[in-house]
Amino acid sequence: MPSRPVSHREVITALPAEPTGRPPLLMVHGIAHAAWCFAENWLPAAAAAGFPSYAVSLRGHGGSAGGRRLRRTLTRDYVHDVMQTITELPEPPVLIGHSMGAIVAQLVAERYPLRGLVLLTPAPLHSAMGDLVAIARDRPADLGRAVLGQTLSMEPEVLFEGLDPATARSYSDRTSTESPLVQWELLLPQRVGPIRCPVLVIGTPQDRLVRVADVERTARSHGVDPVWFPGMGHDVMLDTGWDGVLDTVLDFAGDLPPWGRARPQG
Amino acid sequence: MRIAVIGAGPHGLSALKALLQNGIDAQAFEREADLGGNWNYGAQTSRVYRSTHLISSKPFTQFPDFPMPDGYPDYPSHFQVKEYFTSYARHFGLVEHIRFGSEVVSVAPVGDGAIWTVTVRDRHSGDLHVEEFDGVVIANGHNWNPKVPRYPGQESFGGEIIHSADYKDADVLRGRRVLVVGAGNTGCDVAVESAQNAARTWHSTRRGYYYNPKYLMGRPSDQTADLLLALRIPLAVRRQMFKASLRFAVGDFSKFGLKKPDHRFFETHPIVNQQLVYYVGQGDITPADDVASFDEHGVTFTDGSRADVDLVVFCTGYLVTFPFLADADLHLDWHEDHPRLALQVFTSKHRNLFVSGLIQPDSGQWTLAHWQGMLIARFLEARQLRPVVADRFYADATAQSGRRFSAGTTYKDSSRHYYEVAHQDYLQSLQDAINALEVPA
Structure with a gap:
């Protein structure tokens, strides 16, 4: 059965002063975040570098509708939201997915010919069970919350390494509630078909939500090596050093062959 | 490699997109001044009427990689459909690969058929223009020449x-x-x-x-039907359920x-x-x-x-016609009133001549259009990268020319139903074909 549409979708946009011919970037947030996490630093910086940049809030997050049905929301609803956003863009984008948003992004890439795919500290498609075990060891109380369907802890120490405590706290306070069904779905192994566009995978060794081994496995499944940013926390678009990560992403996006001009890889 | 696509209706557009997406250069020719083919309401070859709406619901009818907007109703009008095709073509940069007002008047192989000449008449100036291509996708539609x-x-x-x-x-x-x-x-x-x-x-x-x-149990009826398919309810039971629901309603x-x-x-x-x-x-x-x-x-x-x-209105259907193909019986293995094709796409006569759109599914059309285009593109790609695989696939596929995709039923009145396909059966066959082409040599 098709996903039920929501009445409003928040898409925050930052466009270059004039057209540059560079591919659009579409950013998809992770658990309990929303478009704001990209609007903070990445959107203006990417637009200044000449990339038309967009960040979408999945249903029930940020300024998008769907909060009342959040408890019944599934990952496929998020895929629907991203697909709808893509069709409103002028051309095929580079899709950037963070954490749980990386799973959504891979499910989109399976059915849509993206210009390129960027996975930031990606939640593993092959099941987050290992991460849950690690979380349980690290923060036992969190395991209980997650099992009961409450949102995983988005405390500053989980998300950030380098930020000053006040800023870290303010970002942490902006996180919201996640769909319990989506959180549970993270534990199920999912499979995607072959993805033919170029892929960039970014991770950090200090990530307290996604283990190094899982980032490596995700990268391997796309035939690439992850690019590591030591010293950063899970939220690489907000933590100190976000500009270095963005530079890597923009280098990748800027070097992509035009859509429909070159033979895709894979 | 450069491929010609005849027609910029939904099948021409999806073939064009699939080719470009797979790194194959392509040029489409459209006789009208705008895209949409049958859905280009008011154009000479369009056959939709003012009140035409889809009769299969949006999610089963759209291109799988380009969903119709959430704002569209379950059964969009032809105006919305045309708008949808236009945004599809813009999004994927297809418009610059379409020559409008250009009617293909002749398609003919050169020598052994490795190359095809396509003769196009500019409908504005009347000038003829000849171009050579490495292959041709015929997507001129089958609902325009009245029977x-x-x-x-x-x-x-x-x-x-x-x-x-x-x-x-x-x-x-x-x-x-x-x-x-x-x-x-x-x-x-x-x-x-x-x-x-x-x-x-x-x-x-x-x-x-x-x-x-159009609706059954609060859902577009094709969605209810596909739910039963997904639950693997056998044909005989589905027949009884549908009969019963109609009898009840x-x-x-x-x-x-x-x-x-x-x-x-x-x-x-x-x-x-x-x-x-x-x-x-x-x-x-x-x-x-x-x-x-x-x-x-x-x-x-x-x-x-x-x-x-x-006043008598004959709603008696259309004839399949390829007016630009002088020897359709030779090039497309013509039998009575239709070509004998493999997977409704390939002909045993030529490896670089394809037909897209010669299907009449019991569900939405353009999901299948998408996968027909992808199959053609992947076949051409395999011919370059994995010729052995492509040759083996082509031999296997064309050996089964004329195979029907009826998912176990026998269609009444076979001439009218020559193009009829059961969507689940046909989609599976297209998927199997694409997978067969992915196998490393």
Whole structure:
């Protein structure tokens, strides 16, 4: 059965002063975040570098509708939201997915010919069970919350390494509630078909939500090596050093062959 | 490698996109000034009428990688459909690969057929222009060349006869005594519009049909049908469920004076029309038998009854025609009124001549259009990168030319149903074909 549409979708946009011919970037947030996490630093910086940049809030997050049905929301609803956003863009984008948003992004890439795919500290498609075990060891109380369907802890120490405590706290306070069904779905192994566009995978060794081994496995499944940013926390678009990560992403996006001009890889 | 695509309707567009997406250069030719083909309402070859809406629901009809907007209804209008194709073409940068106002007048192989010459007439200047391509995708549509029946006495008829190809809106029906011939989806639509506008309406059909509702249990009925498929309910049970649901919602069609269906569910192309039976029940439509003959004032039906009418609308379908292909029997293995194809796409006669769109699914069309385009593109890609795999695939596929995709049913009246495909069966076959091409050599 098709996903039920929501009445409003928040898409925050930052466009270059004039057209540059560079591919659009579409950013998809992770658990309990929303478009704001990209609007903070990445959107203006990417637009200044000449990339038309967009960040979408999945249903029930940020300024998008769907909060009342959040408890019944599934990952496929998020895929629907991203697909709808893509069709409103002028051309095929580079899709950037963070954490749980990386799973959504891979499910989109399976059915849509993206210009390129960027996975930031990606939640593993092959099941987050290992991460849950690690979380349980690290923060036992969190395991209980997650099992009961409450949102995983988005405390500053989980998300950030380098930020000053006040800023870290303010970002942490902006996180919201996640769909319990989506959180549970993270534990199920999912499979995607072959993805033919170029892929960039970014991770950090200090990530307290996604283990190094899982980032490596995700990268391997796309035939690439992850690019590591030591010293950063899970939220690489907000933590100190976000500009270095963005530079890597923009280098990748800027070097992509035009859509429909070159033979895709894979 | 450069491929020509004939037509910028939904199948031409999806083929063009699939080729470009897979790194194959392509050029499409469209005779009209705008894209959309049949859905380019008002253009010479468009056959949609003002009130045309989709009869399969949005999620099963759209291109899988370009969903229709959330703001569209379950069954969008042809205006929305055209808008949708336009945004698809813009999004994927197809427009710059389409030459508009360019009618393909001839397609012919050079020598052994490694190269094809395509002759195009600029409809504005009348100039002819010849170009060479490494392959051709034929996507000129099969719903534009009217199939017009002939009946005894037709010449003596004093009223007007039109084919649904020329039916644009209900103005032509207003206040007249109308006979609608044919119970396809168009015939039923026109009969309903006639019931709403004409002085009297007769609806002549060869046989009884199942008139399916657009909604079943609060869902577009094709979604309910696919839910049953997904649950792997066997055909016989699905037949009974559909029969029962119709019997419960409407009852025995013959009680309305309609003919009793002479076939089982899924054996003819589905008719989706909730209003026909309603207007029959109101007496606004008089069901009639097959037409036997015409006279000056009207028609006599095969059961001996007659009707005085002043307008006859033949909703009798279309002929498959490739006017630019001089030797269709040679190049496409023509049999009677249709080509014999493999997977409804490949011909055993040429490895670089493809047909897209020669299907009539029991569900949405453009999901299948997408995968037909992808199959053609992946085949061409494999021919370059993995020739052994491509050759083996082509030999296997064409060995099964003419295979039907009916998911276990036997279609009535095979000539009308030559292009009929059961979407689940056909989609699976396309997927298997694409997978066969992915295998490393």
